[in-house]
Amino acid sequence: MADRNEILGAAQGAFNADPAASMAAVAEAAGISRATLHRHFDSREALxxxxxxxxxxxxxxxxxxxxxxxxxxxxxxxxxxxxxxxxxxxxxxxxxxxxxxxxxxxxxxxxxxxxxxxxxxxxxxxxxxxxxxxxxxxxxxxxxxxxxxxxxxxxxxxxxxxxxxxxxxxxxxxxxxxxxxxxxxxxxxxxxx
Amino acid sequence: MADRNEILGAAQGAFNADPAASMAAVAEAAGISRATLHRHFDSREALxxxxxxxxxxxxxxxxxxxxxxxxxxxxxxxxxxxxxxxxxxxxxxxxxxxxxxxxxxxxxxxxxxxxxxxxxxxxxxxxxxxxxxxxxxxxxxxxxxxxxxxxxxxxxxxxxxxxxxxxxxxxxxxxxxxxxxxxxxxxxxxxxx
Missing domain, CATH: 1.10.357 (Tetracycline Repressor; domain 2)
Structure with missing residues (x-):
């Protein structure tokens, strides 16, 4: 189970590699489902x-x-x-x-x-x-x-x-x-x- | 009737004011309908x-x-x-x-x-x-x-x-x-x- 900090770290890496990265790409980079990502962050903007x-x-x-x-x-x-x-x-x-x-x-x-x-x-x-x-x-x-x-x-x-x-x-x-x-x-x- | 150049000029102004401007906002800035804008540019990316x-x-x-x-x-x-x-x-x-x-x-x-x-x-x-x-x-x-x-x-x-x-x-x-x-x-x- 990725915690919030780990998700933020993975998201940071994903956006650095591709600033247009989608929530699906961020979830994949964090090794979690989109549903789990959305439980932590309502929207791409919130993240x-x-x-x-x-x-x-x-x-x-x-x-x-x-x-x-x-x-x-x-x-x-x-x-x-x-x-x-x-x-x-x-x-x-x-x-x-x-x-x-x-x-x-x-x-x-x-x-x-x-x-x-x-x-x-x-x-x-x-x-x-x-x-x-x-x-x-x-x-x-x-x-x-x-x-x-x-x-x-x-x-x-x-x-x-x-x-x-x-x-x-x-x-x-x-x-x-x-x-x-x-x-x-x-x-x-x-x-x- | 706005020509392609006028639309591009209006789009440039709209994106400078707000880099996240939508196609609807660009159409409004150009004084044309979204349908007309889409006849000139398939997508926001194309524009x-x-x-x-x-x-x-x-x-x-x-x-x-x-x-x-x-x-x-x-x-x-x-x-x-x-x-x-x-x-x-x-x-x-x-x-x-x-x-x-x-x-x-x-x-x-x-x-x-x-x-x-x-x-x-x-x-x-x-x-x-x-x-x-x-x-x-x-x-x-x-x-x-x-x-x-x-x-x-x-x-x-x-x-x-x-x-x-x-x-x-x-x-x-x-x-x-x-x-x-x-x-x-x-x-x-x-x-x-």
Whole structure:
């Protein structure tokens, strides 16, 4: 008998492999009947919303781990820089499990999840604004942009791994390095071959 | 009587507003009956695949406009740098119309569209590799990564505009600047306030 956690884990795997996976496909992946699946989750939407909630729990956990609010108040530039790196690498790890949720239209359209997303984005924005004040992040970008840039590069990383263009072990470094320093060769280096 | 082009335009608007829009919602947006819509498109999938095809036509058109292959062969660093900026700003403009297609699961799962996406990604990768050789793009990143990074930041830009965090007129500059130089304050500048 699969318990709720096992079903959610199997569903997560099924949606990562095929974001359009049906309830029948999820039941098969979990090794249970459709009737059993429906006893746990009324609908595909209910299942997706619970997975979306868990992905937000994980995001909140990452912000708790670095103690985002205390760190923002500290004004400690090296600590803020290190925490941003820790956060982004943590998000890349989480996206390996919850990647489909980044772009799932049911999850993105859910009002409760969107509200909670905004609360977490606000927590992050406080840290980003502090990072700007102490010279860790560029002062010319809007503080609300940083979270979107991170989000987009998580989608990049997940897609690059899915297509097979990038190895899973390399994706954290690629995302972090592209995010922080960009993909252009710095112009102050003489790089013409 | 709406023609096929008008219906596709209305459908694009409907899917951008709500990626889960039903055929009934698309028909309503186009000001036609569901029966008329179904005469043009057998299924929601057929409609999405045609919109996906058009978004790839636009992508191909951008690569043609900068003459990507000739440019890659030229080894002309300033021209390659300028073309990369033109391409990215063009993609941001296109994503304003076709943004939903970036993450639509029906479009992403379609084998024909995926095959054509790979052909276009290959054309781009030739330009990126040339840009690395002439010192425009970082030599330490895999050439196949650049396209993914651009893709992700297009998703960032679209989401930031959708949420209302960034004005439409600013998004091209934000995407391009974050892509090329990153979001971190360069460490060789004294930026501590």
């Amino acid at each position: 997706l919303v619970e997975l979306g909630t868990r992905s937000l729990d994980q995001w909140a956990g990452r912000l708790d781990e670095v103690d985002a609010e205390a760190l923002a108040a500290s004004g400690d530039a090296p600590a803020i820089r290190a925490a941003l790196e820790t956060l982004v690498l943590g998000y890349v790890d989480d996206a390996d499990g919850f990647g489909f949720a980044l772009t799932d239209h049911v999850i993105l359209a859910n009002a409760d999840l969107e509200e909670r997303t905004q609360v977490l984005a606000d927590r992050e924005a406080v840290l980003f604004a502090a990072a700007q004040r102490v010279g860790v992040l560029r002062p010319d970008l809007p503080p609300r942009w940083f979270g979107h840039a991170i989000y987009g590069l998580l989608v990049s990383g997940r897609e690059a791994v899915r297509i097979g263009d990038v190895a899973r072990r390399d994706v954290g470094r690629l995302v972090l390095s592209s995010l922080l320093t960009g993909i252009a060769q710095p112009q102050n280096q003489d790089s013409t071959p | 999405l695949v045609e919109l996906g095809t058009r978004s790839l036509d636009q992508w191909a058109g951008r690569l043609d406009e900068v003459d990507a292959e000739a440019l890659a062969a030229s080894g002309d660093a300033p021209a390659i740098r300028a073309a990369l900026e033109t391409l990215v700003l063009g993609y941001v403009d296109d994503a304003d119309g076709f943004g939903f297609a970036l993450t639509d699961h029906v479009i992403l799962a379609n084998a024909d569209l995926e095959e054509r996406t790979q052909v276009l990604a290959d054309r781009e990768a030739v330009l990126f590799a040339a840009a690395q050789r002439v010192g425009v793009l970082r030599p330490d990143l895999p050439p196949r990564w650049f396209g993914h990074a651009i893709y992700g930041l297009l998703v960032s830009g679209r989401e930031a505009v959708r949420i209302g965090d960034v004005a439409r007129r600013d998004v091209g500059r934000l995407v391009l600047s974050s892509l090329l130089t990153g979001i971190a304050q360069p460490q060789n500048q004294d930026s501590t306030p």
